[in-house]
Amino acid sequence: MKVLVVGNGGREHTLAWKLLESPQVELCICVPGNGGTALLSKCQNIPVNVEDIEKIAQICQEKSIDLVVVGPEIPLALGITDRLQQQGIKVFGPTQEGAKIESSKSWAKTLMAEAGIAIAKGxxxxxxxxxxxxxxxxxxxxxxxxxxxxxxxxxxxxxxxxxxxxxxxxxxxxxxxxxxxxxCLIGEEVSVLALTDGISVRSLLPAQDHKRIGEGDTGPNTGGMGVYAPAPIATPALLQRIQTEILEPTVKALRDRGIDYRGVLYAGLMITPQGEAIVLEYNCRFGDPETQAILPLLKTPLDEVLLACVEQRLGEFQPLEWHPGSAVCVVMASGGYPGSYEKGKAITGIEQAEGLGVTVFQAGTRLNGDRLVTDGGRVLGVTALGQNFNEAITLVYQGVEQIDFEGQYYRRDIGHQVR
CATH class of the missing domain: 3.30.1490.20 (ATP-grasp fold, A domain)
Structure with missing residues (x-):
């Protein structure tokens, strides 16, 4: 099977890495990809902007692509799924109408209110x-x-x-x-990413992101400075309630509007001190950096479950299997992020870090000849697995300390809630 992954971040590096674990995937093309995907075996980068839907459609035809996995929200909001489906190409990701659940917060709030889902008042x-x-x-x-x-x-x-x-x-x-x-709701935030074929819903492991740039959760919001999974605050009982009171009613509400939603339904939730789950917002794609902590724990072949969603047979699919233990991802960012920052800084130490047992997912990177350099705000996502959180946190920071680039910044307290 030939797979095409749309995007160039750490999420897309993780998706390509996970898909290529399957013996069924013979080739993964990343559009445009990054320095990390360029180095993956059986992976090829093609430098095309994620918004150039016509060019991506042409590549799919020329390369006989069997499955497209869309990483970022922008091409989904622009209708990439609708366009590729016109060519008979299988796409994991909602249509343009379905992507409104992220591209318009007011549209999403109206949908959830009609479905009787708990949301913040506004x-x-x-x-x-x-x-x-x-x-x-x-x-x-x-x-x-x-x-x-x-x-x-x-x-x-x-x-x-x-x-x-x-x-x-x-x-x-x-x-x-x-x-x-x-x-402004009070409580702890948790990310619950679910896969759906428009009828059935299967949750992935819950994760807890660290949005703020500063330690102690201070400073402005970012795209995410680190994450851990599975988040203990999302107990099995609470996850069951999220499934029946939030995820399933949302999919039904979409279906009632005539929207055939096949992709990720990512609920950003606030867990109140009373143990209630309230939806802060929905995203229509895999989270970044949540993906970098969740997918390394997934035992079920990713290509199989994504195809089950696309082919609308998720209800017949076996329950997802997971590796035991915990995962922690620390984002290493360019100095100045989330404001202005410089690019082109040489990156060293990734091989030494991975020698310790961590996995380094690349985000804002590119190859300049044979040199790996920075090319974005969030540069790397260093992920470690452990039998428990303390073990994973210790290992991930040992890995981070091996890596160096000028101006690098990272939070030193990722996972402080579970230490």
Whole structure:
């Protein structure tokens, strides 16, 4: 089987790496891929922008691709699945209409409200003055979000009314014309990624991401600075409730709207002190960096379960199998991220790190001749497995210490909740 993975981040390196574990996968093409996918055996990079859907469709035809796995949200929101399906190509990822569950927070909130799913209370605004008046009435803390895609950075948790009103100005100045303002929920966040064929739903292991740039969960939000799985806060009993009260009703609500959703349904949840799960937002794709911690623990061949989703036979598929133990991923970022940063810094020490037993998933990297250099904000995701979290955390930081590039930054407290 020939597989094409769309994207160039750490998530896509992980997907290609996992797919290539299967003896059924003879070739994995990454569009455009990165320095890590370029070095994988039986993997080929083709430098095409993820938004160039027509070119990707042409590659699929020329290379006789059997399955396309779409990593990022942007091509899904642009309708890559719809276009490839026109050619009879199997695609793991929702259609453009289904991708609205991430590309429009207000659309998703309406869908969930109609399905009776617990969500944060809030309103959508196109006028800054109206948004600020609402903030003044509601008080702080309060959350201000871009209503559309923002690469994981369009959410501002404001502790004061002034900070929230400034957030309105900031996001609108950045070109976000629609904003969602909602209550600030208290509790612990958890990511539950589920696979669905539009009828059945199978959850992956729950994970807990670290969004803030600073240790102790301080500073601005990022795309994610580290993650661990399985998150203990999501007990088997709670996961069962999430399945029946959130995931399954969401898939049914999509189906009731005539949306045939085959892909990842990623629920970002707040677990309240009372043990209730409330949906903060939905994503329509694998999480990054959640994928880097979840997939190394997956024992079931990834290609088989993705095909079962695409071919709408997930309900007949065997329960997913998992390796025992814990996984921790630490993101190594360029200095200055999530703001401005420099590229082209030489990366050393990956081979030494992997010699210790960690796996290094590359994100913002590229090959410059035979030199690996930085090419993005989040550069590497270093993942370690262990019999327990303490073992995995110790090993992952031993691996991180072997790696070096100018200006590197990483949080030293990933997994602090479970130590």
């Amino acid at each position: 309103e959508t605004f196109t006028d800054a003055s109206a948004a600020k008046a609402y903030i003044t009435r509601q008080g702080a803390p309060i959350v201000v979000k871009a209503d559309t895609l923002a690469a994981g950075k369009g959410v501002i948790v404001a502790q004061t009314i002034e900070e929230a009103q400034n957030a309105v100005d900031t996001l609108m100045a950045e070109g976000f014309s629609h904003l969602v303002v909602e209550e």
